[in-house]
Amino acid sequence: MKHELEELLARAVARLREQGLLPDEGELPAPSVEPARDPAHGDYASNLALVLARAARRPPRELAEALLTALPPSERVERVEVAGPGFLNFRLAPAAWQAVVTEVLAQGPAYGTSSLGGGRPVQVEFVSANPTGPLHVGHGRGAAYGAAVASLLEAVGYRVHREYYVNDAGRQVDILALSVWLRYLEALGEPVAFPAGGYRGGYVAEIADALRRMEGEALRRAAAEVEEGLPPDAPDGDKEARLDALVARGRALLGEAAWRRVAELAGERVLEGIRRDLEAFGVRYDAWCSERRLVEGGAVARAVERLREAGHAYERDGALWFRASAFGDEKDRVLVRESGQPTYFASDVAYHLDKVERGFERIIDVWGADHHGYVPRLRAALQALGVDPQRLEVRLVQFAVLYRHGRKVQMSTRSGQYVTLRELLDEVGRDAARFFYVMRRAEQHLDFDLDLAKRQSADNPVYYVQYAHARICSVERQLREQGLERDPGRGERHLHLLREGHEVALLRLLARYPEVVEAAALAREPHQVAHYLRELAQAFHTYYNAHTFLVEEAGLRDARLNLVFAVRQVIRNGLGLLGVSAPEAM
């Protein structure tokens, strides 16, 4: 609807240009039409005349009149008028609104989708948490947001590839392996003081049990032997140095092969848990990309080499640096450490280069907001490699703070004191979690009220929307119980009877849905869909309370049923985009 009006305006502009009322050369702003906020302003309004006033060097109102005259007639538009400082207000013919019901029912699940993206490939990488422990509620937000953005892009016609980057190379994995091995030794009666920087979660001990079942006592070493001559742990010493020394000692005592077995077991177990949690959360991926594969396959070395060949890398203090400061970053960054080990940054450059080479025109990364300082260096690297840095789009997601009984739930990753995504799912359920996570703009801090998420009442927006859906299903059941026959064709022929204020409000909302999906997809803002659904549900509940659908008169009854079934379809489609179910009964 919106686009049709914009098309009419574009033709009016073209005509005015022919008449010399508008400058013939140069780009003019594209006409834009918005749903009118105030019903007194009609159904849609355009500020085109105000926007063009300067270029045309004419008063906005005069220009608006000219546009009005030049506007081609349309049977869907009942009236257009100039108002206020120069707005064009459109009032649509009632039939234009009523037709949306038939459109929704005909398109079904496809209503709201479009081909805007033209099948262009887009990659969305999200969550990508280190496989060193279970996902927590912070990752949950990234998961819900990333999945919703991916669905939205798919809905508007992009070919979307969902990917999880697994940081399985690097020091963190060794620390996990170490933590598991120490728990294993402990269980065998060789207690080594657990390092301050080790992973303490219960899952570590579980993996240690598995290790014992697989390896028996083969990896047992005397505690004294493990600790002998190591630097002190925090608070007296440096906990990082202690960790590195423990890892080195473990490697030496077990041998590289055995150490790798421990590390792989631990990494796989944790990743398996992450996969299961995401699955339960309704989040699916097309690919899981392993950092270790990039390193071992030489992709990282190649990326580093390309930077060096392009003259953007140099050696200093025994390390290899990338000249990031030449590409807008605040300082240069290390690619290869003094030790010869590539940094995380180096593999990330390789990974993003790989994304580009795989042909993704647009690369969307969803990161925790604490990584924001990392964006400029990655962009810098892409630019240095001759890739347009605009192709990389980083979406930052702020943390979620849980509230229980009105109090903040304290969390700290370090001590392992955090609420896992799994626990959240067990407590509030998948639907409430998914919806709550995307209710707010991603870059806004989220206060997650656990009590509200569990509440089964109108205060809870998830239930409120789902209830509207279930209620419509209930109407359908009621229809059968009353022995009434529904005839959709008869409903379609009687859509002109839908003239009540509540009905018109619903029609307008239904017509707006595709615009909401499009706007939400382009802005990467699933919260727009959540807000829209609440609005739609409210309009439905209001209608439900004000009018009976199952009336005697068959024509009106079927028209109303067509309307509410269209509402049901849109609720289902919208909830689907957010990963929330649409129950038939509650």
Add this chain to the structure above:
RNA sequence: GCGCCCGUAGCUCAGCCGGAUAGAGCGUUGGCCUCCGGAGCCAAAGGUCAGAGGUUCGAAUCCUCUCGGGCGCGCCA
């Protein structure tokens, strides 16, 4: 110290590529069930859009500064 994000009703937030009287939910107060599910509906009260300048015909929206909150400034990931 530098950089990024944020500050809108008692609370949680929309609105932010400038546009017509600043919206919603919760909470508060008062109403609505012989009627398709009351997990619902209706109504009222509630605002110096953090503050100060600037740009503009027009600023919650753009720019500058100040104040307040969060995050980041590793050869960690």
